[in-house]
Amino acid sequence: MPFPHLTALPTALLAASLLTLAPGDTLAATAAKAAKPATARDAPALPGYQADLSQTTVSGLSSGGFMAAQFAVAYSATVAGAGIIAGGPYFCSGQPGRFPYIPYLTNALTTCMNPGSAQVAPPVASELLRAANDFARARLIDDTANLKRQRVYLFSGTKDQTVTRPVVEQVGKFYALAGTPAEQIRFVDNVGAGHAIITDNNQDKACDVTASPFINDCDFVQARDILQHLYPDLQPSSTTLTGKLISFNQRSFIQSAYSSMNNTGYAYIPKACDSESCRVHVVFHGCLQTTQAIGDRFYTSTGYNQVADANKIIVLYPQAEPSPVYPYNPKGCWDFWGYTSLNPIDPDFYRKSGTQMEAVKGMLDRLAARRGSR
Secondary structure, eight states, rough: OOOOOOOOOOOOHHHHHHHHSSSSGHHHHHHHOSOOOOOOGSSSSOOOOOOOOOEEEEEEEEEEHHHHHHHHHHHTTTEEEEEEOOOOOHHHHHHHHHHBBBOHEEEHTTTTHHHHHTSOOOOHHHHHHHHHHHHHTTTTOOOGGGGGGGGGEEOOOOOOSSSSHHHHHHHHHHHHHTOOGGGGGEOOOOOOSSOOOOOOOSEEEETTTOTTTTTTEOOOOOOHHHHHHOTTOOOOOOOOOSSSSEEOOOOOGOOOOTTTTSSSEEEEGGGGGTTTTOOOEEOOOOOOOSSSHHHHHHHHHHSSSHHHHHTTTEEEEEOOBBSSSSSTTOOOOOSSSSOOOOOOOOOOOTTSSSHHHHHHHHHHHHHHHTOOOO
16 A cells, blocks of 8 residues: 655755754754764663553653554554644645655645645544544554554644644644543643643743744753653652663664664663662653753753653653754754655555654663663
8 A cells, every 4th residue: 555755856956855853943953963872882781671561651842742543543553642732633744745756745744734834734533533544543653543542742832933833733733533521631732832741840942932943941850741641650759869861872773874863762761660660751852952952951951751760651752853854854853754764656654564663662671671681
């Protein structure tokens, strides 16, 4: 079942288009690569912790929000819930369009971001669910019946003009049409936030701005807000971390040379998880939030680790990286339009077999393996 994507864009147009995937006033951040990407030998193998994957959840901002939605649907048999900050529904870039031509990149830049500004319609949840059902029947993704059990948190800041509310609300409609009960879907759309993940730290950017590092102080910890919805039994967050932040060899999970993923990933391991089985939450950063752009800010200061420490949750932080040539991904975005797909006639970014998707699932499987195994 081929689903071709845009292949005829001139290089200059492609470059100009992709530079819009994050706000224009942050373009300088793409050039601010603090160091060369780590090599695989710089970090040890990810060890097994006998994690309980039946309670796995995911979240992310912007391209990471799209990736969280994508992973949650494709691996719905594994994922129990998703938190999507300024992101859109599964396979968003695949609609509109019909065989033999689907302009994935154009859709990603218009339909899936600020359709009003681009003077196009937002994504249509019913069409995207129809596609997901087709993919499930073809066994490219897990059975969409699993979506009924997932818990979903959605966020759209009222000052966000990068990915706007009409796009985010289609995620809720997608899940509602899939049979997810309304009480399992929470949509927060009353905060005057720009395009960012939210904290309660006055050292971060002002709430209403859209600027690097896309971590804004809006007087609440969004990581806590997300995890509280996904895991209603949460205990209060830790004030002092007792676990450990580890770096690991991410390259060992990547099957393609065109993944645009860093050699090194990160995870926070609560102390309790050294001897007990813990659940896992995967967090996908947004464009321009790679280690090359903002160092360790995303995986140390967004609030997830404090919640996880007190609640026996391993937090996995997979890492994309900027790729200036091929695949062309200058801002280190996660793939929700097909830049990693080698076959333009049959792209696989939305499938379980997509290179980024498969790599992250491999990391989860490793965390679930026998304690201490590598």
